[in-house]
Amino acid sequence: MALPAGGSAGDPESITQEQLVLSLNFVADAGQLMLESSSSVSEVVVRLRELLPALGLTGCSLDADLSSLVLSYWRPDLALPITTMRDVQVGSPLLHRLAGTSLLLDRLERGQISLAEATTRLAQLRNQPPPQRRFAWSALLLSVAGWVVFLYGPDPVTILVALAATLITFPIAPLVRRVHLAELAGTFLSALVLAAVPNLAYAAGVPVAVGPAVVGALFIYLPGRVLVSSVVDGLNNAPLSSLARGLQALVTAGTLAVGMLAGGALGTGLGIRYVPNTAAVPLALSALGAAIGILGVAIAWGMPRAQLLPAVAIGTGGWVVASLGSQLGTVSGWFVYAVAAGCVGAVGALTARLRDSAASIYTGVAILPLVPGFTLYQGMLALADGHTAAGIATLGAATVTSLAVAVGVAAGLALTTDVYQVRIRLPHRRR
Known part of the structure; x- marks a missing residue:
């Protein structure tokens, strides 16, 4: 059954009640799949509202948050x-x-497929495993190696220790689910292991750079994507989901910090002392590390191959902007990161517009190099070593930078949308 899809849906009353029910169910299923694929609520709502007129559902009420989606038509x-x-x-x-559903909605809106066919393909998409599922753990290990290079350079010992710590954390999440503990318990234990293993290796005489090993492994757990979604939803009139996402990011970051604090306390007990980080990895090397880190996370999260290179390029470019801006020395660090994040948001939106996809597919992984994970670790280590003032100041700087990154991405998305007068996707002229 093909419903009207063009400049007009025709006379709404010519659509039977059965067709209305099928259309509403399809839109609800598509929205559910997109929300559960970790997209921002506002992005999903905007996309679904664009689709409704093409299905003869002009005037349909749509409400969504992180726990439910409701459609009502009369x-x-x-x-x-x-x-x-x-x-x-x-x-x-x-x-x-997320990418597959977005493309499916575009094809349905253009009239390239029928509603029945779209419904069948949506069901297939729900049951389809990620394209590189068997490589997920390997991809995360690749990402960890990249983040160590990003932070410290290609030191084999530090990379191996970080990989060993990461491997130990892989069984934690399934174990936590099996014994019915809260997910945050797994987050805490993972952070504790990631902080403890490099410290123990150092105490045993292994020449490992503890900070880069800890943070390199920690990057794959940082809630940067959730924080950005919170700010995007807040700016797009979705306050409940914005608060929920913000609280989720805050609690996750806090749990990681407590786990790192426990590991840091272990390190100080073994004689490791807080030393402010002043070393800088050459830009070319850090950019290479960022590209590898982004690629690994993108593969692990199931990003389709067609989106991999654009996501890597956007994230690496954002880091280059931040790094070059930081060398100016006359601008506050948080402002530089906000500008770099704005570039990530703007280019991500443009790429999504050109490739018929959702912007969050790109921005969620592309912002990772801008997340101040090492600064967070330095702050927790300072607190564990008794440098309270330095620890609080460092954690404050990490918090400000994180917020600047989130707001920068959201501003880049919003600015691009306003300038080109488009939603965060390629609009199609209806014929």
Whole structure:
């Protein structure tokens, strides 16, 4: 069954009640899949509202948050409104589902496929595993190696210790689920292990750079994507999801910090002392590390191959902007990072516009080099070593930078949308 998809959906009353129910169910299923694939709520709502007129659902009420999605439609010939609801369970990012659903909606809106065919393909997409699923753990290890290079350079010992610590954390999440503990317990234990293993290796005489080993492994757990989604939702009139995402990012970061503090306390007990980090990796080397780190995370999150290189290029470019800006010395660090994040947001939106996809597919991984993970570690290590004032100041700087990055990405997305008068996708002229 093909519904009108063009400049007009035709006479809404010519669409039967059965067709209305099928359309509403499809939109609800598509929205549920996008939300559960870890997209921002506002981005999903905007995309679904663009689709509704093409399905003859002009005037349909749509409400969504992180736990549910509700659609309700009424017209004069209906005795009662037709309402459908979906429960939403947000989990790990599944970017192949987000990209596939976005493309499917575009094809349906253009009239290239029927609603029945779109419904069938959506069901197939829900059951489809990530394209590189068997490489997920290997991809995360590749990412960790890249982040160590990004922070410290290609030191084999430090890379191996970081990889060993990461391997130990892989069974933690399944174990936590099996014994029915809170997810945050797994986050804490992972951070504790990531901080403890390099410290123990150093105490045993292994010539490892403890900070880069800890933070390089920690990068894959940082909630940067969630924080950006919180700010984007806040700027797009989705306050409940914005608060929920913000609280999630805060609690996750706090749990990671406590785990690092425990590991840092172990390190200070073994004689490791707080030393402010002043070393700088050459830009070319840090950019290479950032590219490898982004690539590994993108593969692990199921990003389709067509989006991998653009995401890596956007993230690496954002880091180059931040690094060059930091060398000026006349501008505050948080402002430099905000500008770099703004570039990531703007280029991510443009890329999504050109490639018929959601901007969050690119920005969620591209911002990782800008997340101040090493600064956070330095602050927790200072607190563990008794340097309270230095620790608080360092953690304050990390917090300000994190917020600047999130706001910068959101501003880049919003500015691009305003300048080109588009949503965060390629609009198609209806014929």
